[in-house]
Amino acid sequence: MMRIAHLSDLHFGAHRPELVAPLIEDIARFDPAVIAISGDLTQVASASEFAQAAAFLAALPAPVVAVPGNHDIPKVAILERMLDPRRRWFRAIAPTTEPGVILPGLAVLGLDTVRRAQAHLDWSAGGISERRLARLAARIAAARPRSVVVVAHHPLRHPAWAGDRALPAGADAALAAMQRAGVTAVLSGHLHHMAAPPGTPPVLIGGSSLSHRVRGVPNSWSLVDAGTAAPTVRVRVASGAGWRDAP
Template sequence: MEPAGGARRGGAAAGDAPALPRAAAGAARAGAARSGVRTIAHISDLHFGREDPAIVAALREDLKRAEPDLVAVSGDLTQRARRREFAAARAFLHGLDAPVLAVPGNHDIPLFDLARRLLQPLDRYRQYIHEDDNPFLEDEEMAVLGLNTARATELRGDGRISLSQIEVLRRRLEPLPPVLVKVLVTHHPFVPAPAGPQQALVGRGLLGLQAAEAAGVDIVLAGHLHRGFAGDVRTHHVSIKRSILVFQAGTAVSTRLRGEPNSYNLILLDPPRLSCTVHAWDGQAFRPLAPTRFIKTDDEWRKEG
């Protein structure tokens, strides 16, 4: 993987390690020996600063065994955007020895340091994790775009997509051939959880989904809710006519649970099929649950089984 050149914005303290290796075009080509097949480990809401060390160690080993072609991190790497929390998150991701594509979450923006929150909200994220908070990866089988939905002006932690990001989505994904599986990664969700207490959805979400529909996006990966589920955005957004699958991830390693155990998603792309398997913590290890399988027919993703 290429080093993330120029990622040290704002200067680093003595002894700081460099930012994460770049998940750039070609970075996922290590899996090219399995022609046509890609595996994405989708982890979210790590919340270093409120992590369980035993679960962190177990997740590290589980991901190393899985050998994913990409680790997609859908935000909230830290609890309070402190340097030591970012350093711990970076050390964990760096130790996976896999390409990483990450986006920030609302917890990756300082909460109590108002000057930094308003003037340099993502300075530490860019210093420790990656200089680009709208990262992009493309190889022979998939194209993955991350969009930063965290906003310093949203004190409740709600997120938003900007109009310029919608243009980035169109520019990056629309020209690509439909043979590629196109994946969008955000922190804030586009659809609500199927049950339980509801939270605000990402602002301008419908505009974003309309652009995603036009660009041929197949999958949206998100977090924020600390609850995992799989579905189709059309169950909530009836104006979207093309199937776009949504995979929400629970919190991977934090103690901030919301009615379900720590978990992550392992997504297998094997066109025209794909599957999403939740790996849930049972107190001793991450155990795979029954996979949710889909097949693409007539440009529609349909659930199998």
């Protein structure tokens, strides 16, 4: 089975509590092989928010590949942000920010795109260093001949309506490397709107699964079938305190 449940932008601390248990139940209905969470598990990276996120991950019905988003490092505690930005993640979530799940026929690999600072004003934009990209390339090579899906918080390609948003530094180089390696898809979030801007490999951008900051669209998660030449996506949207197929 090559089905991946793709969640994003949970934002515990700014989430809708009534959706949490129904979301877990809805995911379980589809029996995915892996659950990919493309960042922003918390709102302000507080210990209590990370505790809520950790409890949520523990309740999920399949192996999880979760990567941090820009909200998962301190914003106000500048000294910690600069010196040890992932400390709270390591304590609460996992000892790595680039996990992976390797199954027969499928590898789902995390890529950490969070940066503590930028050369421009949008510090939320993220980036991929040459070192991280080289490490990812080695992991992809080791996973072959499986289908490889990469999970990263920041979209490496933006839809036209987000053209004014800064792309993560190194996005073009990362996409070119993934294209050469034959990556099946990149699962991302950050924009709180679902999108699939054209290009290879496909960049599938998820909406917010639990946040009340939905920017005019429903909360959502996706079931991605990575076993086909072109990944197929089934979108589930919040309806009241439950979930249904997107119209």
